[in-house]
Amino acid sequence: MQSSDPAAAAPTATDASPAGVGSAAPASSVAHPTLATRFRGYLPVVVDVETGGFDWNRHALLEIAAIPLDLDENGLLVAGETAHAHVTPAPGTDIDPKSLEVTGIIIDHPFRLAKAERPALDHVFAPVRAACKKHGCQRAILVGHNAHFDLNFLNAAVARCGHKRNPFHPFSVFDTVTLAGVQPGLIHDPGERLRANERLSAGIAASAVDLVVWGQSSVGFDPASEPEVRTRLEAVADGLGVPVLVNVDARRP
Secondary structure (H helix, E strand, O other): OOOOOOOOOOOOEEOOOOOOOOOOOOOOEEOOOOHHHHOOOEEEEEEEEEEOOOOOOOEOEEEEEEEEEEEOOOOOEEEOOOEEEEEOOOOOOEOOHHHHHHHOOOOOOHHHOOEOHHHHHHHHHHHHHHHHHHHOOOEEEEEEOOHHHHHHHHHHHHHHHOOOOOOEEEEEEEEOOOEEEEOOOOOOOHHHHHHHHHHHHHOOOOOOOOEEEEOOOOEOOOOOOOHHHHHHHHHHHHHHOOOEEOOEOOOOO
16 A cells, blocks of 8 residues: 555434334434535546547547546446537648547548537537536536546637636546545544545455545655554555555655
């Protein structure tokens, strides 16, 4: 296990006291963080693009899909509604024929119903902005596999058509290539913070990742001086089968 210091977390469940005769006992309740507080004001949106090559400054954007994430009743991330558009190659962009062999895209197929870049971006951006508003998030953050590839093509299309309402952060991403990030949101109590990180980490135990990273100030205890905390962190890493990198609160004098 790799650690950089402890963090606690987990919402507190409140057990209901026995109900009176003829009334049902209320179920236990758990206060889950909102998307806005969990990701510090950013809404994770899964994005995938198909392109006419690898050079975002030269090759065309051909297809884009975006799925804003939502939370279920258990506070777990679930997929929202998909927004998708086929894109007509922008004037001045190129298409490498080899890229079409990989994607299988037929540029002039009548059923593609492709849109020009600006209408295509409008079609995808509108539900992303609506999801940001729904969850009280200031901006969307792109989630993708090799995410900067997708973001660079998106930014190039935005620049070409002069789009002024791009909801995505211009350079920050969540990349799913080889690691998983755990971020329960801002939780002041160190014990609750540690439990929240443990709970969220358990949800990715079956994923094929090489490293799990807990966020900034994810651990509010010093694993070097508190064996129980270190044992819990080691148990998380053993359960995942990969190293876990954590960040410890700065020590106060």
